[in-house]
Amino acid sequence: MNTDANALVGAGLPAISRWLSRASALPQLRRLANAAVAIVFFTTTALATDTRKSSFDGMQPATQALQKDDTQNPAMLWVQDGVAQWPKSEGDTQKSCADCHGDMKKMRSVATRYPQYSVHAKRVINLSQRINQCRTTQQRGSAWPHDSATLIGLESAIAMQSRGLPIAPPTATQPQLVEAQARGEVLFNQRIGQTDLSCRDCHNRLAGKRLGGSTIPQGHPTGYPIYRLEWQSVGSLQRRLRGCMTAVRAEPYAYGASELVELEAYLAKRATGMTLESPGVRP
Amino acid sequence: MAARTLITVPKGAKRGDIIEIRALVQHPMETGYRRSAEGAMLPRDLIRTFSCRFVSASPSASNSTGDVVFSATLHAAIAANPYLSFNLRAEVSGSLVFEWLGDNGFAHRETVALLVT
Numbered sequence: 100m101n102t103d104a105n106a107l108v109g110a111g112l113p114a115i116s117r118w119l120s121r122a123s124a125l126p127q128l129r130r131l132a133n134a135a136v137a138i139v140f141f142t143t144t145a146l147a148t149d150t151r152k153s154s155f156d157g158m159q160p161a162t163q164a165l166q167k168d169d170t171q172n173p174a175m176l177w178v179q180d181g182v183a184q185w186p187k188s189e190g191d192t193q194k195s196c197a198d199c200h201g202d203m204k205k206m207r208s209v210a211t212r213y214p215q216y217s218v219h220a221k222r223v224i225n226l227s228q229r230i231n232q233c234r235t236t237q238q239r240g241s242a243w244p245h246d247s248a249t250l251i252g253l254e255s256a257i258a259m260q261s262r263g264l265p266i267a268p269p270t271a272t273q274p275q276l277v278e279a280q281a282r283g284e285v286l287f288n289q290r291i292g293q294t295d296l297s298c299r300d301c302h303n304r305l306a307g308k309r310l311g312g313s314t315i316p317q318g319h320p321t322g323y324p325i326y327r328l329e330w331q332s333v334g335s336l337q338r339r340l341r342g343c344m345t346a347v348r349a350e351p352y353a354y355g356a357s358e359l360v361e362l363e364a365y366l367a368k369r370a371t372g373m374t375l376e377s378p379g380v381r382p
Numbered sequence: 383m384a385a386r387t388l389i390t391v392p393k394g395a396k397r398g399d400i401i402e403i404r405a406l407v408q409h410p411m412e413t414g415y416r417r418s419a420e421g422a423m424l425p426r427d428l429i430r431t432f433s434c435r436f437v438s439a440s441p442s443a444s445n446s447t448g449d450v451v452f453s454a455t456l457h458a459a460i461a462a463n464p465y466l467s468f469n470l471r472a473e474v475s476g477s478l479v480f481e482w483l484g485d486n487g488f489a490h491r492e493t494v495a496l497l498v499t
Contacts, residue, residue, distance in 0.1 A: 170388055170390040170406075171388075171404065171406070171465065173388075173408075173465070175388055176386040176387075176388060176406070179386045180386065328461075331410075331411075332463075
């Protein structure tokens with residue numbers, strides 16, 4: 100959306116400049132006109148620096164109120180699940196999350212860095228896959244199913260520790276992550292399904308416009324895992340992405356598929372610097 | 383059956399204050415009219431009643447089980463994880479007993495102290 104907006108600004112400015120130059124034959128006036136163009140350019144670039152918006156901003160005040168108040172946010176029920184799971188000794192090794200990681204508060208900023216490259220998995224993984232990696236290698240238990248109460252609860256509780264921090268994928272130290280983001284971008288721009296729409300078609304070009312009764316969001320993953328009113332439960336970003344794919348009548352990638360993780364990685368790149376608000380509430 | 387709840391009761395209240403009580407409970411509130419992804423009917427699973435009783439802390443209180451200060455009957459059209467909020471006038475210290483009863487023997491009770499000064 101940023102690139103498209105900049106392209107518009109770029110195309111518009113020479114035209115304004117030409118029109119102003121023609122309109123003012125006198126040199127003094129032309130100088131004035133150039134100054135005016137400079138002011139216009141300055142203000143548009145200042146506005147264009149960050150036009151990104153969390154979908155929180157486009158929500159009804161009543162839905163926003165649910166997220167703003169932890170005593171009303173239903174996602175806090177899942178966070179309680181995660182907090183209860185943290186000190187539980189489980190698996191063949193009878194270890195708990197707390198045995199290695201200590202207090203959950205120490206997990207602050209962890210969620211801002213996912214998806215990221217895992218040396219163990221030899222690929223880019225998201226936070227829930229990372230939790231399951233601990234589950235199978237450290238606890239030596241069976242992996243929790245995707246979006247199961249325990250897994251999404253742990254993910255919500257861990258993500259909540261990073262609330263208020265900027266999304267910060269560790270691209271500087273992980274060339275593998277940069278590659279995954281690039282593959283994700285290709286997928287983002289790829290037209291899919293019977294409606295022949297790409298993610299970009301709606302979430303870059305038509306963001307802010309309406310689809311039926313709801314505003315099309317820019318698609319920044321700032322609140323995941325989210326309590327979605329439509330789901331009446333907390334769900335993962337992959338669940339949301341699959342929902343979009345079904346909506347454009349494409350066959351969604353399977354949960355945990357590398358394509359979905361790469362899309363997640365690209366979305367995190369796109370939202371770098373935006374504030375994490377997990378656990379979010381969405382309509 | 384354990385259920386998660388979020389209950390908000392003010393930490394303390396002055397005598398005569400109107401206080402807001404909030405109660406949110408984790409429950410699917412399955413209507414019994416929906417089908418699963420595989421096409422099977424999902425059996426009805428609802429919370430049927432919610433009640434909040436106030437048990438006075440004073441030893442002279444005549445009723446040890448307390449008085450119902452708020453109650454509600456819930457139906458199929460109510461969303462999952464039902465959230466109820468209501469107001470009370472704080473008169474004396476005591477405890478608030480929240481109780482949700484539903485299908486399949488669902489029964490969940492929470493007690494929260496209320497301090498009135």
